[in-house]
Amino acid sequence: MTDQKTGLGDFLRDIRIRKHWTLLEVSEMTGLAVSTLSKVENNQMSLTYDRLVQLAAGLGVDIVELFGTRSADSAPSFLGRRAISRQGEGRLIQTGNYDYLYLCTEISKKSMVPILAVLHARSMEEFGEFVHHDGQEYTYVVEGVLELHTEHYEPATLKAGDSVYFDASMGHAYLSVSDTPARILCVCSTSEKELINSLVGADGEVSNLKKKTKSMRKTSTIRK
Amino acid sequence: MTDQKTGLGDFLRDIRIRKHWTLLEVSEMTGLAVSTLSKVENNQMSLTYDRLVQLAAGLGVDIVELFGTRSADSAPSFLGRRAISRQGEGRLIQTGNYDYLYLCTEISKKSMVPILAVLHARSMEEFGEFVHHDGQEYTYVVEGVLELHTEHYEPATLKAGDSVYFDASMGHAYLSVSDTPARILCVCSTSEKELINSLVGADGEVSNLKKKTKSMRKTSTIRK
DNA sequence: CCTAAATTTAGCGTATAAGAAACATAATTT
DNA sequence: AAATTATGTTTCTTATACGCTAAATTTAGG
Numbered sequence: 082m083t084d085q086k087t088g089l090g091d092f093l094r095d096i097r098i099r100k101h102w103t104l105l106e107v108s109e110m111t112g113l114a115v116s117t118l119s120k121v122e123n124n125q126m127s128l129t130y131d132r133l134v135q136l137a138a139g140l141g142v143d144i145v146e147l148f149g150t151r152s153a154d155s156a157p158s159f160l161g162r163r164a165i166s167r168q169g170e171g172r173l174i175q176t177g178n179y180d181y182l183y184l185c186t187e188i189s190k191k192s193m194v195p196i197l198a199v200l201h202a203r204s205m206e207e208f209g210e211f212v213h214h215d216g217q218e219y220t221y222v223v224e225g226v227l228e229l230h231t232e233h234y235e236p237a238t239l240k241a242g243d244s245v246y247f248d249a250s251m252g253h254a255y256l257s258v259s260d261t262p263a264r265i266l267c268v269c270s271t272s273e274k275e276l277i278n279s280l281v282g283a284d285g286e287v288s289n290l291k292k293k294t295k296s297m298r299k300t301s302t303i304r305k
Numbered sequence: 306m307t308d309q310k311t312g313l314g315d316f317l318r319d320i321r322i323r324k325h326w327t328l329l330e331v332s333e334m335t336g337l338a339v340s341t342l343s344k345v346e347n348n349q350m351s352l353t354y355d356r357l358v359q360l361a362a363g364l365g366v367d368i369v370e371l372f373g374t375r376s377a378d379s380a381p382s383f384l385g386r387r388a389i390s391r392q393g394e395g396r397l398i399q400t401g402n403y404d405y406l407y408l409c410t411e412i413s414k415k416s417m418v419p420i421l422a423v424l425h426a427r428s429m430e431e432f433g434e435f436v437h438h439d440g441q442e443y444t445y446v447v448e449g450v451l452e453l454h455t456e457h458y459e460p461a462t463l464k465a466g467d468s469v470y471f472d473a474s475m476g477h478a479y480l481s482v483s484d485t486p487a488r489i490l491c492v493c494s495t496s497e498k499e500l501i502n503s504l505v506g507a508d509g510e511v512s513n514l515k516k517k518t519k520s521m522r523k524t525s526t527i528r529k
Numbered sequence: 530c531c532t533a534a535a536t537t538t539a540g541c542g543t544a545t546a547a548g549a550a551a552c553a554t555a556a557t558t559t
Numbered sequence: 560a561a562a563t564t565a566t567g568t569t570t571c572t573t574a575t576a577c578g579c580t581a582a583a584t585t586t587a588g589g
Contacts, residue, residue, distance in 0.1 A: 089354055103566060114548045119568060126546060127354040129576075130313055134372065142498070144372045148358070163458055163475070168466030185443070185470035192494040193417055195443045195468060219409070219419045221445075221490050234387055242392030244419060246409035251387070266445050268492045270416040327536060338578045343538055350576060353546075 089147055090124040096140065097122075111139025164188045171197065174277070178202045178209075179255075183273065194276055196267045200227055200257040211252025216271030218249040225263030228256045313371060314348040320364065321346075335363030388412045395421065398501070402426045402433070402478075407497065418500060420491045424451055424481040435476025440495030442473040449487030452480045 097107055104122075108115045112135055120126040128136065137144040164185040171182040180199040185191070202208040211232065220229075221244040229237045229245060232252040239245060247253065249269060257263045269276055321331055328346075332339045336359055344350040352360065361368040388409040395406040406421040426432040435456065444453075445468040453461045453469060456476040463469060471477065473493060481487045493500060 104568095105566075115566090116549080116568080116570095117547050120547085123568085129353050129546070130351040130357060132547080133354060133357075145369050148368045163455060163469065163471035165453075165461055165463070165467065165469045168464065184468055188470055191470060192441050193443055193470075193492060195445070195470065195492070217416050219417055219492060221419070223447075231387055237389055239389070240392065243389065244408055245387065245389045246412055246415060246417075246419065247387035266490065268417060268419070268443060270494065329536075339536090340538075340579080341577050343536095344577085347538080349538095353576070356577085 089128065090122045092147060093118070093136075094122045096142070107139070111136050113139075162188055178207075186273075191273075192270065194269045194271065194273050196269070196276075197223070198255075198265050198267055200225075200255050200263045200265065202254070202256050203258070204256065205230060205254065208254045208256060211254055213252050214249050214269070214271060215275050216249050216269055217246065218253070218267060218269045219246045220244060220255070220265050220267045223264045223266055225257060225259035225261055227263040227265065228258050230254045230256065313352065314346045316371060317342070317360075318346045320366070331363070335360050337363075386412055402431075410497075415497075416494065418493045418495065418497050420493070420500075421447075422479075422489050422491055424449075424479045424487045424489065426478070426480050427482070428480065429454060429478065432478045432480060435478055437476050438473050438493070438495060439499050440473050440493055441470065442477070442494075443470045443492045444468060444479070445490045447488045447490055449481060449483035449485055451487040451489065452482050454478045454480065 093107075097104075102110075104115045104118050107113070107118055111118075113132060117126070117128075117132075121128060133147060134144065137147055164187045166184040169182075171184045172186045174181040174183065178201055180201070182197040184195040184197060208230075211230075220239075222239045222241050224241055226238060226240050229239055230253065231247060237245070238258065249271070255263070255265065317331075321328075326334075328339045328342050331337070331342055335342075337356060341350070341356075345352060357371060358368065361371055388411040390408040393406075395408045396410045398405040398407065402425055404423040404425070408419040408421060409415070432454075435454070444463075446463045446465050448465055450462060450464050453463055454477065455471060461469070462482065473495070479487070479489065
């Protein structure tokens with residue numbers, strides 16, 4: 082009754098206070114008795130499987146939240162860091178299909194990889210094989226018009242201001258359809274290594290790759 | 306004793322049979338009595354929080370596995386999925402400091418949360434407390450000029466085309482400094498729920514929040 | 530088929546979870 | 560100030576978790 086290292090009580094009290102809920106309200110939301118909730122918050126009792134499910138459902142939180150394990154593994158070595166990339170700065174990688182400008186590369190342990198890209202290919206023949214990689218991908222069209230091709234879906238046309246989110250294990254390709262090559266901001270939830278591997282893998286050759294740093298000003302499509 | 310829809314028992318039996326373990330072996334691994342395990346497998350009893358943790362640890366599985374959440378939602382629900390948000394579309398949430406437009410909300414289990422935001426605050430006094438939340442944050446300036454304030458760093462000025470990546474547990478705030486409110490694309494590596502919690506928690510009040518869907522065209526700063 | 534070992538299930542006692550209601554305390558109202 | 564309300568804590572009672580032991584079932588060898 083004393084030695085609780087669980088954190089369940091702490092979690093419950095935290096969220097309840099933060100949301101300005103009373104025990105009665107939580108009781109009504111979850112179906113658990115007020116007295117039970119009080120005891121849980123004070124670490125005077127545990128909860129059974131069924132009640133845990135009931136509690137999580139009532140609070141509208143994922144069951145995992147109740148097991149405070151998590152914050153530890155999500156961001157181990159990255160606390161309090163910041164990196165700024167100015168317009169045009171970054172690590173430039175060029176392939177036949179895209180110019181990639183990897184951003185904020187000073188920070189290595191990122192859980193997301195932001196990339197500015199210029200799209201060169203204008204047809205799937207020219208593009209070649211679909212790209213596949215781990216994680217998820219979000220793309221915002223900065224300028225121009227592109228055609229998004231993916232497995233399982235019809236091609237879609239995206240204009241400046243449009244964006245798309247998809248599972249990147251699904252094969253995908255971007256084609257420019259505007260007069261000037263389209264420019265996109267692409268954020269991937271995977272590692273840079275994994276991404277670059279997928280480039281090489283898809284394309285088949287590294288000869289197609291040139292590395293540089295700073296400034297993609299050479300391409301005619303840079304504005305501002 | 307009969308009506309268990311939990312699936313805990315099924316899960317335990319499944320994994321045990323698959324691994325060719327006996328109840329005795331599981332008992333030794335976990336410290337739970339053989340009889341207890343038997344009853345759990347036959348859905349004749351539930352387990353308390355403490356025993357659940359013990360069980361998961363002993364089996365060497367993530368605690369989540371024990372709950373119906375299982376493999377169901379982690380990857381399968383998202384494989385091969387895609388969502389497009391057209392210019393101006395999304396879930397609009399307004400606070401005193403920002404107009405948030407949550408994008409691609411049809412997909413629920415995203416590992417990144419993309420948001421278009423319009424910045425209203427022009428001074429830290431006006432802004433109030435720093436925002437803190439789990440995960441990492443990447444922000445690209447779409448239009449205008451802003452001033453980024455964070456803990457541990459001097460304020461930085463970002464113009465259209467600039468971007469920044471940082472640990473979001475570090476307090477942060479964006480201020481507009483251009484004539485028209487600055488517009489940013491912000492991608493966070495955390496859950497939408499967590500983000501919205503941080504809004505409510507920091508501000509202290511929900512009265513500041515109004516929910517709508519579709520079109521933030523009302524704001525004067527929308528272009529294109 | 531029978532016996533013995535291994536494995537699972539069932540009975541029982543104690544500890545504890547869980548709800549109802551009484552109690553304590555602070556905030557509001559009359 | 561007394562009464563009322565809102566909120567959280569403490570009994571107290573019932574239901575259930577959980578481990579010990581024993582019974583039942585399954586498996587393996589003869």
